[in-house]
Amino acid sequence: MSDPSAREDVIGQSVIRRDLLEKVTGAAEYTVDITMPGALHAKIVRSDRAHARILDIDAREALTLPGVVSVITSDDLRGLYPRFGHIIADHCILAIDKVRYYGEPVALVLAETVHEAADAAELVRVTYEDLAAVLDADQALAPGAPLVHEQRYASSDDDSFRLLTGGKGKVATEAAAELSNVAHQVTLEWGDADAALREADIVVESEVHFPMLYAYAMEPYNAVASYSADGLTVISTAQHPYMVRDDLARIFDLPLSRVRVRAPYLGGGYGSKSYTKVEPLAAVGSWVARRPVKLVLDVEESIYTTRADPADVKITSGFTKDGRILVRVIDMVMDSGAYADNSPLVLAKALNRSFGPYRVPTLRATGRSLYTNTAPASSYRGFGAPQGALAGETNLDQAADRLGITSADIRRLNLVDRDEEILPGKRGLDADIKADLEMVLASLNRDAKDVAGYGVGFACTASDAGAYPVSTAQVRVQTDGSVTVLSGSTEMGQGSRSALAQIASHELGIDMSRVQVVQSDTAITPYERTTGASRTTTLVGLALQRACEDARKRVREMAAEIMACDGDEVTDVPGGVSTPGQAFLSYGDVIKAWFGAAAGEVTGVGLVRREGVTEKMPPFWEIGMVGVAVQVDSDTGVVTVDQLVTVADVGFAINPQAVEAQDLGAATQGLGMALYEELVYDGAQLANANVVDYRVPRATDVPAKLDLMIAQRRDGVGPYGAKGAGEGTLNPVGAAVAAAVARATGKWPDRLPLTPERVWTLISDSGSAKE
Amino acid sequence: MLAEAHLQRITARINGVEVTRTVAARLTLVELLREDLGLTGTKVSCELQVCGVCTVLVDGSPVSSCTYLAIDADGRDVQTVEGLADGEQLHPLQTAFVESMALQCGFCTPGFLMMSKALLDRVPDPSPEQIAKHLDGNICRCTGYEPIIRAVGCAARRLRGEADHE
Numbered sequence A: 001m002s003d004p005s006a007r008e009d010v011i012g013q014s015v016i017r018r019d020l021l022e023k024v025t026g027a028a029e030y031t032v033d034i035t036m037p038g039a040l041h042a043k044i045v046r047s048d049r050a051h052a053r054i055l056d057i058d059a060r061e062a063l064t065l066p067g068v069v070s071v072i073t074s075d076d077l078r079g080l081y082p083r084f085g086h087i088i089a090d091h092c093i094l095a096i097d098k099v100r101y102y103g104e105p106v107a108l109v110l111a112e113t114v115h116e117a118a119d120a121a122e123l124v125r126v127t128y129e130d131l132a133a134v135l136d137a138d139q140a141l142a143p144g145a146p147l148v149h150e151q152r153y154a155s156s157d158d159d160s161f162r163l164l165t166g167g168k169g170k171v172a173t174e175a176a177a178e179l180s181n182v183a184h185q186v187t188l189e190w191g192d193a194d195a196a197l198r199e200a201d202i203v204v205e206s207e208v209h210f211p212m213l214y215a216y217a218m219e220p221y222n223a224v225a226s227y228s229a230d231g232l233t234v235i236s237t238a239q240h241p242y243m244v245r246d247d248l249a250r251i252f253d254l255p256l257s258r259v260r261v262r263a264p265y266l267g268g269g270y271g272s273k274s275y276t277k278v279e280p281l282a283a284v285g286s287w288v289a290r291r292p293v294k295l296v297l298d299v300e301e302s303i304y305t306t307r308a309d310p311a312d313v314k315i316t317s318g319f320t321k322d323g324r325i326l327v328r329v330i331d332m333v334m335d336s337g338a339y340a341d342n343s344p345l346v347l348a349k350a351l352n353r354s355f356g357p358y359r360v361p362t363l364r365a366t367g368r369s370l371y372t373n374t375a376p377a378s379s380y381r382g383f384g385a386p387q388g389a390l391a392g393e394t395n396l397d398q399a400a401d402r403l404g405i406t407s408a409d410i411r412r413l414n415l416v417d418r419d420e421e422i423l424p425g426k427r428g429l430d431a432d433i434k435a436d437l438e439m440v441l442a443s444l445n446r447d448a449k450d451v452a453g454y455g456v457g458f459a460c461t462a463s464d465a466g467a468y469p470v471s472t473a474q475v476r477v478q479t480d481g482s483v484t485v486l487s488g489s490t491e492m493g494q495g496s497r498s499a500l501a502q503i504a505s506h507e508l509g510i511d512m513s514r515v516q517v518v519q520s521d522t523a524i525t526p527y528e529r530t531t532g533a534s535r536t537t538t539l540v541g542l543a544l545q546r547a548c549e550d551a552r553k554r555v556r557e558m559a560a561e562i563m564a565c566d567g568d569e570v571t572d573v574p575g576g577v578s579t580p581g582q583a584f585l586s587y588g589d590v591i592k593a594w595f596g597a598a599a600g601e602v603t604g605v606g607l608v609r610r611e612g613v614t615e616k617m618p619p620f621w622e623i624g625m626v627g628v629a630v631q632v633d634s635d636t637g638v639v640t641v642d643q644l645v646t647v648a649d650v651g652f653a654i655n656p657q658a659v660e661a662q663d664l665g666a667a668t669q670g671l672g673m674a675l676y677e678e679l680v681y682d683g684a685q686l687a688n689a690n691v692v693d694y695r696v697p698r699a700t701d702v703p704a705k706l707d708l709m710i711a712q713r714r715d716g717v718g719p720y721g722a723k724g725a726g727e728g729t730l731n732p733v734g735a736a737v738a739a740a741v742a743r744a745t746g747k748w749p750d751r752l753p754l755t756p757e758r759v760w761t762l763i764s765d766s767g768s769a770k771e
Numbered sequence B: 001m002l003a004e005a006h007l008q009r010i011t012a013r014i015n016g017v018e019v020t021r022t023v024a025a026r027l028t029l030v031e032l033l034r035e036d037l038g039l040t041g042t043k044v045s046c047e048l049q050v051c052g053v054c055t056v057l058v059d060g061s062p063v064s065s066c067t068y069l070a071i072d073a074d075g076r077d078v079q080t081v082e083g084l085a086d087g088e089q090l091h092p093l094q095t096a097f098v099e100s101m102a103l104q105c106g107f108c109t110p111g112f113l114m115m116s117k118a119l120l121d122r123v124p125d126p127s128p129e130q131i132a133k134h135l136d137g138n139i140c141r142c143t144g145y146e147p148i149i150r151a152v153g154c155a156a157r158r159l160r161g162e163a164d165h166e
Helices: A018-025 A060-064 A114-121 A137-141 A193-199 A241-252 A279-289 A299-305 A343-352 A385-403 A407-414 A433-446 A496-508 A536-563 A587-595 A656-675 A733-745 A756-764 B029-036 B092-099 B109-122 B128-134 B146-159
Strands: A040-046 A052-058 A068-072 A105-111 A125-130 A170-174 A182-190 A202-210 A222-228 A231-236 A259-262 A293-296 A311-319 A325-335 A362-370 A454-465 A471-477 A483-487 A515-519 A571-573 A576-578 A602-608 A620-632 A639-649 A705-711 B007-014 B017-024 B055-058 B061-064 B077-079
Touching: A018 A496, A018 B092, A018 B109, A040 A114, A040 A279, A040 A299, A052 A105, A060 A068, A060 A114, A068 A114, A068 A279, A105 A114, A105 A279, A137 A325, A137 A362, A182 A343, A193 A311, A193 A325, A193 A362, A202 A385, A222 A279, A231 A241, A231 A279, A241 A259, A241 A279, A279 A293, A311 A385, A325 A343, A325 A385, A343 A362, A343 A385, A343 A454, A385 A407, A385 A454, A385 A733, A407 A433, A407 A454, A433 A454, A433 A620, A433 A639, A433 A705, A454 A639, A454 A733, A471 A496, A471 A536, A483 A496, A483 A536, A496 A515, A496 A536, A536 A571, A536 A576, A536 A587, A536 A602, A576 A587, A620 A656, A620 A733, A639 A656, A639 A733, A656 A705, A656 A733, A656 B146, A733 A756, B017 B029, B029 B055, B055 B109, B061 B109, B092 B109, B092 B146, B109 B128, B109 B146, B128 B146
Parallel strands: A040 A293, A231 A259, A325 A362, A483 A515, A639 A705, B007 B077
Antiparallel strands: A040 A105, A052 A125, A068 A105, A170 A182, A182 A362, A202 A311, A222 A231, A222 A293, A311 A325, A454 A620, A471 A483, A471 A602, A571 A576, A620 A639, B007 B017, B055 B061, B055 B077
């Protein structure tokens, strides 16, 4: 049965991911593939204006169509808590009294078929009285601007959100004092910034605009829900099923135990499926109709459901004449759209990640997240880091130019050392970021070309990753020695199902083929706070190691009882225990003997909280270390990526091929935001809420040279010294590409994406060519 | 009411099985596959013929099943990802995709597999550039494409009976 060698072999190996076998045959089950018996189909009636009072909703004609069962508006939600939001409960399930953005759900049509629901949705007549709208950050901040929200809402009293933000310095993170369009503001400060700027030998100011983005997880948001007297069951595209459960329980005033949220394979997430999206709509549909309700959005609707925060960032840095950072002053404004969602946290993280992994003796970083009459913004892979890094890293490069030193040297001079704090009072850096930088530089230099229009850029980030450490895991050891691993962490493509199987296989000394990992079903799998911030390998991995240890301990105790020996005479061996009388007893032998039948099982439980290795926040720092070389066509402005060089500083790669795969995927999304991707509002509506006009990287965009390196120094708190991966490599890409284009053209771009038009304009603007 | 009135009887061979249905004129091929026949391996994303997720083969040619009408499949041969393996034996493309980690979330994968099959059926020895160009209309947000291009090249070698030399 068990293969003792597995204990040594399975971790650190590029094993075949078993979930991929299901996925290549079409057998893998995604939310969109799931229906429930007797399910109705829902279609959303959406606002066709940015800001307007709802005067009347007339569903009479829609209700005459065959198959139409119900048209639900916010009036039908009386008795329910009609909003959701894990930080600020401001998000209406269906618009109440007024609409706050084009695309906001106003009514929900339920019908027997998808076509019938769609036909009827066209016939729901909504009468509006237009209100003055604020469509961007400047309009939202203008004196006397119309208010997106005229009231305050309940905010989360969960202290962990505060702990996820700044360091020990002066940190303020709060809602604004007076009613305004400022949804949230954050200040992060240490030292006297004004005095430090006066003392600086040189001061470098810059300003950047980071674009509005859409993650484009290819499976659009969808859910199927069933409400009955027994409770609520929802299957959805949720990265964080437990967070969604909490929102749903509040809406229906149900005990948490009677709300079941399950997330099967997700067709991509990248942070965009964090927190509650369409689940309340499907659930209230089922609550009204008392039949299951399935709701599937299309891509345009998904774009209007959640986008990422664009940012305007001003940064002023003071340096000594030899290039040491004395002070950085950052002001960031994010356009967070009509509802807060996760933007308060994105803002706080963006500030944490805006000044870089450098020794910054004095800092003043302020940020505001604004309500506007646009689609709500929330998490996207990297979570504020790409916004912050574009500002901080390009500012550092410009300082190097002014100081007459290289971009490499200014980083060598200022990067923090191992164990040195980046945020005061937080975990010191658990990485050798200087060594990572040298790896990138060596690779870039090896293949650098000396031709016109060629430019090399690189950038570094360190993100306070892992989110808040509340993780649990269980292992159920069966009578045949096979094992079921239970985790509330969602498999959305990143490969956690396989990595957790590797860990359990190693910890219990059984072959991976005998480990089954079951994820993300709040009725079955134990609590997991979130699936994000690259946390799963580290935090769920730790919980799983502890669960395996707990299971082994229980088996040892059972074996001692069976053998009537002292507990310390029983020792772990791969696949079972060694006892004094009998050399080897498999897990199954022990379980069967203890229960006295060919039956039974042993459950091991592992818990992780802010204690021991995970007491200090963040649980780990996620390094982003990326270099690119680009070729700029001066006639057309087209930027071609020649080299992409990345370092995954992961401590220990449990599956090296999977680490490389995550890094290339993350870097490619980074190249998308650097070169192609931007949502553009044209008045109340997006001009490009589709995949034709929102252009993402394609197969012919792959850089000519890829060098995906892994640094393994076993310096993480996760299993075997592992740290998370998946976001880090995206974070610096925008800044690196901007720097490369600057080196190629002699002009610093101040915004992404660097489309051919923008680059051509940059080159053609008056001013010198490459110096 | 509306388009439901226009019904048409069609017969198509789907993964080798003859299927006869009376369908609404506006029913798309992917709706027939997923909702009527339960062949949920084929996915839908952009619904604009630009992401390639819903690609299936009709008489051997790739089509976007999200916009291809079911009635247009009348009398034709339709192949989906469920028909790619030979029983339990995976197609070399499927094996190569798994080995090269040419997928992660897997949502785009059925479309990539069918599009790649259409290439290898015509061009047994494609260059990486030919593969990339052929797959330029299929979007993947997880992998960064290079593993996919490598996997298709690897599958082509195996289909030609050559040994791996990666």
